[in-house]
Amino acid sequence: MGLNTTSEIDIVRVSSSKIDSIDFENISFGTTFTDHMFVCDFREGNWQRPQIKPYEPFLLDPSAKVFHYGQAIFEGMKAYKDEHDDVWLFRPDQNMDRFNKSAKRMAMPEVPEDIFMSGLHQLIDLEREWVKKGLGNTLYIRPFMIAIGSGVIAAPSTQYRFMIILSPAKSYYSGEVKVIIAEHFSRAANGGIGAAKAAGNYSAQFYPTKLANEKGFQQIIWTDDATHTKLEEAGTMNVFFRINDTLFTAPTSERILDGVTRKSLISIAERDGINVEVRSVLVSELVEAAKDGSLKEVFGAGTAAVVNPIVGFSYQDVYYELPKIENSFALQLKDKLNSIQYKLADDTFGWTVKV
Amino acid sequence: MGLNTTSEIDIVRVSSSKIDSIDFENISFGTTFTDHMFVCDFREGNWQRPQIKPYEPFLLDPSAKVFHYGQAIFEGMKAYKDEHDDVWLFRPDQNMDRFNKSAKRMAMPEVPEDIFMSGLHQLIDLEREWVKKGLGNTLYIRPFMIAIGSGVIAAPSTQYRFMIILSPAKSYYSGEVKVIIAEHFSRAANGGIGAAKAAGNYSAQFYPTKLANEKGFQQIIWTDDATHTKLEEAGTMNVFFRINDTLFTAPTSERILDGVTRKSLISIAERDGINVEVRSVLVSELVEAAKDGSLKEVFGAGTAAVVNPIVGFSYQDVYYELPKIENSFALQLKDKLNSIQYKLADDTFGWTVKV
Numbered sequence: 075m076g077l078n079t080t081s082e083i084d085i086v087r088v089s090s091s092k093i094d095s096i097d098f099e100n101i102s103f104g105t106t107f108t109d110h111m112f113v114c115d116f117r118e119g120n121w122q123r124p125q126i127k128p129y130e131p132f133l134l135d136p137s138a139k140v141f142h143y144g145q146a147i148f149e150g151m152k153a154y155k156d157e158h159d160d161v162w163l164f165r166p167d168q169n170m171d172r173f174n175k176s177a178k179r180m181a182m183p184e185v186p187e188d189i190f191m192s193g194l195h196q197l198i199d200l201e202r203e204w205v206k207k208g209l210g211n212t213l214y215i216r217p218f219m220i221a222i223g224s225g226v227i228a229a230p231s232t233q234y235r236f237m238i239i240l241s242p243a244k245s246y247y248s249g250e251v252k253v254i255i256a257e258h259f260s261r262a263a264n265g266g267i268g269a270a271k272a273a274g275n276y277s278a279q280f281y282p283t284k285l286a287n288e289k290g291f292q293q294i295i296w297t298d299d300a301t302h303t304k305l306e307e308a309g310t311m312n313v314f315f316r317i318n319d320t321l322f323t324a325p326t327s328e329r330i331l332d333g334v335t336r337k338s339l340i341s342i343a344e345r346d347g348i349n350v351e352v353r354s355v356l357v358s359e360l361v362e363a364a365k366d367g368s369l370k371e372v373f374g375a376g377t378a379a380v381v382n383p384i385v386g387f388s389y390q391d392v393y394y395e396l397p398k399i400e401n402s403f404a405l406q407l408k409d410k411l412n413s414i415q416y417k418l419a420d421d422t423f424g425w426t427v428k429v
Numbered sequence: 430m431g432l433n434t435t436s437e438i439d440i441v442r443v444s445s446s447k448i449d450s451i452d453f454e455n456i457s458f459g460t461t462f463t464d465h466m467f468v469c470d471f472r473e474g475n476w477q478r479p480q481i482k483p484y485e486p487f488l489l490d491p492s493a494k495v496f497h498y499g500q501a502i503f504e505g506m507k508a509y510k511d512e513h514d515d516v517w518l519f520r521p522d523q524n525m526d527r528f529n530k531s532a533k534r535m536a537m538p539e540v541p542e543d544i545f546m547s548g549l550h551q552l553i554d555l556e557r558e559w560v561k562k563g564l565g566n567t568l569y570i571r572p573f574m575i576a577i578g579s580g581v582i583a584a585p586s587t588q589y590r591f592m593i594i595l596s597p598a599k600s601y602y603s604g605e606v607k608v609i610i611a612e613h614f615s616r617a618a619n620g621g622i623g624a625a626k627a628a629g630n631y632s633a634q635f636y637p638t639k640l641a642n643e644k645g646f647q648q649i650i651w652t653d654d655a656t657h658t659k660l661e662e663a664g665t666m667n668v669f670f671r672i673n674d675t676l677f678t679a680p681t682s683e684r685i686l687d688g689v690t691r692k693s694l695i696s697i698a699e700r701d702g703i704n705v706e707v708r709s710v711l712v713s714e715l716v717e718a719a720k721d722g723s724l725k726e727v728f729g730a731g732t733a734a735v736v737n738p739i740v741g742f743s744y745q746d747v748y749y750e751l752p753k754i755e756n757s758f759a760l761q762l763k764d765k766l767n768s769i770q771y772k773l774a775d776d777t778f779g780w781t782v783k784v
Contacts, residue, residue, distance in 0.1 A: 102582075104580045104582040107491075107492065111491055131488040132488065132491070133486040133488055134487065134489060136484065136486070136487070136592055136594050137571075137594060139632075140496060141501055141573060141628065142501070142503055142571070142573060143631040143632045144628030144630075144631060144632045145632040145635070146499055146632075148496075148497055178636065180632050180633075180635065180636065181632070181635035181636045181639055214581070216492075216497070216581050224460070225459045226571050226596060227459040230632075230635045241492075241581060256620070258620050259620040260619055261621075262618055263619075264615055264654040264655060265615035265637075265654055265657075266614075266615050266617075266654065272499070272632070272633070273497055273498050273629060274499035274629015274632065274633065276497070276498040276583050277494075277498045277499040277500040277501075277576075278535075278621060278627070278629065280498075280535065281533065281534055281535065281536045284536055284585070299619040299620055302620075309583075310583050
């Protein structure tokens with residue numbers, strides 16, 4: 075018997091749920107986890123029997139490869155509850171595909187579809203009470219994989235742990251977001267791991283972001299590391315620029331993550347007659363457009379915040395404030411995407427999957 | 430009372446040592462650890478009381494930041510035993526300084542000198558039986574720090590664990606090393622984290638290295654990511670090129686690790702009248718020198734292997750074999766460095782520190 079049927083996950087339930095102790099109205103992002111987690115280990119060349127079990131810490135050896143060589147990848151996804159109490163995933167196939175692309179780039183084993191998808195569905199099914207109704211309420215889903223093999227020789231691990239943990243989340247509002255355009259620090263190298271959701275890509279941004287925060291900016295828009303002339307992404311979000319009535323966003327590449335929100339917004343915009351150009355945008359173009367008034371909007375797109383309007387940017391110590399406009403593309407696209415995710419509008423793209 | 434005296438480390442010893450079960454003659458690198466480990470946690474803005482305790486696994490939450498965002502750094506050092514059974518460290522101040530530079534770049538707290546150094550000395554003192562006499566025998570030392578705070582929001586942790594673990598090692602011989610010059614993949618970005626001993630820098634190299642292995646090459650010499658024309662480092666080693674009787678090695682930079690072995694070899698070479706030029710070497714220069722016979726040696730320099738002679742390199746699918754030469758600079762420098770480390774020669778530089 076293989077691992078092809080969903081019945082083969084061992085399930086150990088908590089004796090009593092902690093759900094009643096959670097204040098769902100006042101929950102901060104990524105800090106509260108549900109009762110259970112999904113775990114599947116890889117060793118001796120094979121994925122082992124998957125388990126759903128109580129969410130709890132686990133033991134690792136001090137020499138575990140994840141601590142020393144950073145073999146670790148993740149995904150970010152959400153589940154939504156509609157008016158009929160049905161729970162929906164949004165394009166989970168896209169996250170699974172990207173997870174396995176990340177795995178390959180980090181020399182980690184790919185997770186078979188049946189393990190990824192049946193783990194996801196059965197875990198969320200068990201935790202469906204944790205998905206709350208109402209626009210903005212979601213269950214944030216974090217699939218991740220770490221190298222758990224021991225030994226401090228710099229080589230890929232032979233043992234891995236794939237896990238899924240779940241965290242209830244409110245609508246993510248980060249306040250007014252001002253950004254700095256990167257002039258010195260960089261997120262990714264040509265031929266590097268920028269396109270992978272590898273753990274190390276994120277910690278690499280913490281120090282430059284801290285410096286930006288100290289100057290009063292919340293995020294950085296990264297540029298290409300060789301010339302710092304091309305706008306790339308914001309580290310946890312892809313970025314869109316509206317110049318007059320055209321939306322621009324950088325093409326995905328080895329340096330830029332292939333964001334699910336990014337490509338979904340492009341599809342919605344194109345369907346609804348907004349002109350979208352997927353091409354590199356130069357910093358100089360952005361500055362010029364800000365100066366001549368043709369720059370109407372800049373916004374980030376990612377799973378956590380969905381769409382994050384940016385109110386201004388700094389480049390070479392000059393701050394450019396964006397206009398407040400009617401008929402914001404950012405807000406229109408966010409509404410349309412949310413309507414699909416919460417099943418308030420027809421899902422003409424076939425993106426939603428019932429749990 | 431502060432943490433300034435070495436007496437303030439809590440020490441819990443194993444009930445019985447496993448040392449007698451270890452076959453020190455047949456030990457593979459980085460897989461056997463000594464009886465004890467050093468642990469010091471950082472939380473609420475302060476380093477806590479350090480501990481030396483039995484080497485053992487520890488518990489982490491599934492949402493620990495190290496798993497998701499790769500906040501993790503390390504160092505590699507060695508202890509040596511001389512003919513009088515004294516145990517010596519080699520330039521530990523250099524490792525501590527680099528560790529704290531890595532910490533800063535990864536937005537982690539710096540480890541105070543008293544914690545780093547007294548932890549190092551007391552742990553090794555306790556384990557001095559594990560350091561075996563004889564050239565090539567060492568105790569490999571792995572200080573490292575990981576983010577142990579919980580939560581899947583992409584921001585620096587507020588809790589960290591600094592640890593030192595020890596692994597007895599034999600002379601590291603990796604066989605004949607052939608390398609590929611990187612033409613597509615890269616190790617580090619301008620403005621990135623290449624100069625830090627950050628965990629994520631290592632796993633990023635595993636996949637390209639695997640591809641090189643499949644072609645019969647053991648390692649990659651990385652080039653600058655923007656043009657792939659400048660030779661940089663080998664990922665776990667800095668690289669030296671001998672053209673006629675001059676040694677060349679790339680300057681350290683944001684992209685290149687400031688190796689302790691690298692700079693020690695430069696000092697020894699300069700003292701002993703070998704001409705050293707610290708400058709970028711172009712791939713085209715290397716190929717030309719290989720063709721006209723002026724390229725005499727290429728070797729890596731790092732803590733694990735000390736000096737690792739390279740027998741040939743591949744570039745654009747052409748393999749260039751290096752000549753077998755008398756009076757190898759690589760072997761001379763290795764002997765001289767080892768003689769200092771094992772106290773067989775006068776340490777005129779003042780590099781060795783007694784435990």
